[in-house]
Amino acid sequence: MQKTWLIYALGGGWGHLNRALSLGRIAAHHRKVRIITNSPYTHYMNHEGCVIHWISNNISFSATCLQVREILLNTRYDGLIIDTFPRGLGGELADILPQLYPIPRILIHRDINPKYITAKGLESFVKKNFDAVIVPGEGTDLGLCDLPGVHHTAPWLIRNAEELPERNVTRSHILRVDKSVKTILVCAAGQASELSIFTQIALELHQRFPECAVRILAPDCPVDVPQALWVSHHPGIECLAAADVVIGGAGYNTVYECAAVGVPLVALAFHRLYDRQKKRASKGYWVKNIQEAVATVSILLDQVATQKTSVVSTYINGAVQAMHQIMSYKL
CATH class of the missing domain: 3.40.50.2000 (Glycogen Phosphorylase B;)
Known part of the structure; x- marks a missing residue:
């Protein structure tokens, strides 16, 4: 049976969903990819071969948390990938993650405010609840980069x-x-x-x-x-x-x-x-x-x-690197 990745990408703009799709569309050639999002722009975006669990951005915080819990506890998946917020956008993952053992859990560590990391005790929380941390091109000076199991990639892009x-x-x-x-x-x-x-x-x-x-x-x-x-x-x-x-x-x-x-x-x-x-x-x-x-x-x-010619873009897409790193965990 084909393995399934579930990506948590809650956030109010384009960013979290676009980053999730950058990884998901590449992984979708090898895995079934499901993405949880509450982005109001979901319906404007190509879903790139991924299955989208859309939670309306117009419902209450408590209703959003209930829907997240329902999906996480009642959907079959082989690995969970959390974008940016280890405890969830509103802390709703704090009591769910310990229940998901032994499903591998990967944190995508985009730059976040160090005050938030300290206030929520994220260093100890991530060490206890995640098997690996991937930094998608945001440098080595982030708050959780000193934890064991941290991998760095180039920035994730939705097109090679x-x-x-x-x-x-x-x-x-x-x-x-x-x-x-x-x-x-x-x-x-x-x-x-x-x-x-x-x-x-x-x-x-x-x-x-x-x-x-x-x-x-x-x-x-x-x-x-x-x-x-x-x-x-x-x-x-x-x-x-x-x-x-x-x-x-x-x-x-x-x-x-x-x-x-x-x-x-x-x-x-x-x-x-x-x-x-x-x-x-x-x-x-x-x-x-x-x-x-x-x-x-x-x-x-x-x-x-003053430019004479158009430069053809060449760059490394970190989403490809991340896919291989995640698959190394037998996902």
């Missing part, structure tokens, strides 16, 4: 380099831009409350740089944004690779996808309860407001004008 469409094809068919026009892509992949900020940026850029093509990548067309500027497409990395400059938040996927495809990212660091976007924003061009974002874009556009 050779899978990306040819740049001009994406420009023509998805972004609707001529290949000779410099393109600015506003990546509105954060929380719904931040969409208005990205809308302001897109409209400001459209006015300031009429010679450029400005596009805003979002699941639905934002209010006040002309339809001609809006793009809805998943996976977003295909659009990022076809842009000349990207403006977005400093979330995991946006930062590492831009770095992988070699496109400069003008990054706003938004406040998150657990994620430290300010730390990650330093990997791109960190700006503090819309005015700084527009000024930085202007500088980067001048640099784009």
